Amino acid sequence: MTETGVASPAAPIPPDSLVGKLKAACPQDWRNYAGHAFVRKLAAGTLPEASFRHYLIQDYLFLIHFARAYALAVYKSETLADMREAAAVVDALLNTEMRLHLDYCARWDLSEDEITETPEARATLTYTRFVLETGHAGDLLDLLVALAPCACGYGEIGARLIADPDTKLDGNPYREWIELYGGEEFQTVTRNAVAQLDSVAARRIGEAPEDSGRWPSLVRIFRMATQLETDFWQMGLERTE
Template sequence: MSEAGFTGELWRSIEGIYAAILDHPFIRGLTDGSLPRDRFRHYVVQDALYLRDYARALSLAGVRSPDEGALVMFDEHAVGAIKVERSLHESFFRDFGITEEEVRRTPMAPTNLAYTSYLLRVASLGDYHEVLGAVLPCYWIYAEVGRALLERGSPDELYARWIDTYGGEEFNELVRAVLELTDRACAGLNPDQRAAATEAFVTTSRYEWMFWNMGWTLEGWPV
């Protein structure tokens, strides 16, 4: 989606991670329909829990921004993360017969807790460019995965619904806005600042792979 500017550099830093994501059996199972439903169910519940803290991280990104336009955008995206994606999750919950109470009582899996804890720490304590680096992969990788899978389609209506959401133009417009903001905000960074933003971007990109792997392995607490 972006080859120029700082975001182009960021994407090139995770090309291997992104390739591993596309090759993961969870992702491949969405398009060929082979993904077991219990693994998708586990993923969806954990994703709903994740979004509560991701929305908080987006709100913090807005608060940390020196740009009022970014403040408004991130606040709108935080609301959208809760409203739009919750609507998608609720449709899956109905399919699986899961209640909101069950979701609330489900503990975060270790990977989910580690990912959200890292996001909130960077959003609270990191410099603004690090915050942008940390929140960007959840937007961008989902958009790229969604578009890649949209070309393949899925024989499973449930999985096709997920693919259509993230591969659709509405979600891609949000991602383009964040990419443009990141390029503007990071244009004058010195080498150390660029390295810090890149480290945050790579770290949460790794967590994205781990999140799908969490769904695939039905990850829970061992003790």
């Protein structure tokens, strides 16, 4: 993986999509996130296990609020199609992804009780409350933009790691994580999230979002969420509370 975090051709975020345009508006913030040392060490298999365990715990706590945010998206939706799409994500998070996350954590000697009894780190709390507050104060588009660095960024990172010949897979303790987010199932999740944002944006602000009066606000939301994602990686790397 390159240190700059530049996306490979395999990345599932087209440059002409809303997320692609938001990335282009915040290039350094996106590079800091997608090319963070936490990710580079995952790819090399050199991330300290204590850092990964800390990240896994906080990521589960994050998923709880991620599900709440998509539940809020159901409420904020204006069409039945948007409601169904958001509700499907809530169902997948609560009944599939969080269970699989716990199963994966168990292989790292982390019990459900240990995870759920751990307080949220400041980075987790700050990020999740920003997303929820953005959704409460704004509309569905604002909320989805705040969710985009997570909902779409992990897919891009996974695709790049899988495609990068410098990524170590054999003997890498984090191979399963890399293959999860680089695999086709999660790439489909990412493409769906990108498409949902494009659909909502087209109805709200037209086909040229950068020409809309809301563009500066959307860029600010996306930039802040991306910076908070970077802080989340750093929290895992440093094992900060």
